[in-house]
């Protein structure tokens with residue numbers, strides 16, 4: 001595939017430039033460039049609030065073949081800042097498809113770029129780490145130095161507090177499917193639609209609360225359990241959510257966290273979080289359960305991780321805790337379990353969407369914890 005006249009550019013903050021063709025809306029988008037290795041599920045990826053502020057590169061070369069449907073979005077809009085693909089499908093073909101991916105990108109004003117050498121780009125990110133970048137097309141396409149300068153004005157992801165931008169403005173209730181067995185207060189830091197669906201399917205009525213909610217607002221829902229959602233940004237910027245989590249742990253209310261929720265629980269337990277060089281973003285990432293050695297293939301999307309060693313037991317202000325899961329690829333912490341208070345969390349995505357269902361039973365574990373029989 002050759003590009004005759006470059007009509008779009010992806011510019012990295014270190015000055016490296018990739019030419020391509022416009023894809024989606026014309027203009028400029030700035031953010032942190034990250035790669036995602038899933039071969040399916042691009043609609044879920046694009047609408048996952050955890051990608052807010054990021055320019056997502058799909059390593060799978062062909063994107064768009066199933067178009068855009070009305071069922072698979074994980075939130076009300078496309079959340080990525082920009083989108084980078086190799087070879088967009090010329091036509092969508094799927095029984096649920098309502099429109100072409102490129103039309104949806106245009107409609108939602110998302111600036112993308114196609115015909116990029118995504119293999120070379122991914123190798124570069126893998127070696128140099130994730131960094132700020134910009135996609136430029138249309139009138140925004142100018143000379144490389146000017147574009148690099150603009151990229152350097154973007155705020156870095158380290159230290160970014162983004163949850164408020166994707167959280168619900170007003171509390172709302174997601175009813176249980178069938179008989180209500182439990183009531184859960186979910187702190188919405190960027191929750192995905194399938195998480196609420198999986199909670200509802202287990203007889204859980206979820207009170208979804210804004211990211212800035214207080215302990216009183218949580219307690220007012222008279223919850224059987226508290227859920228900490230996934231979300232964008234740096235966990236070290238989430239001081240209030242960490243304090244709130246500590247208050248929940250003190251009251252021994254059963255708590256379950258996913259991804260950002262795992263990082264927040266980790267910080268509440270006194271652990272630090274750090275930025276990974278290029279993160280884990282894909283739908284076939286292995287995780288080992290330190291207790292029984294079982295391996296799950298999981299969906300993941302994280303750029304930060306909790307400090308710790310596989311299987312490590314440690315002291316916290318709330319008793320003992322365990323690094324319950326880790327990733328064999330790099331040893332990163334993938335799960336935490338409190339041993340003296342009812343709380344656990346995972347860094348990966350048991351709700352999948354997209355991804356395998358190996359870890360779906362963790363939602364059942366949450367109901368067991370709420371039932372009080374641990």
Ligand SMILES: NC(=O)CC[C@H](N)C(=O)O
Pocket residue numbers: 050229230231232233234235258259260261301302303304305
């Ligand atoms: N999916 C998530 O919740 C991501 C958590 C956090 N923003 C990270 O990048 O690590």
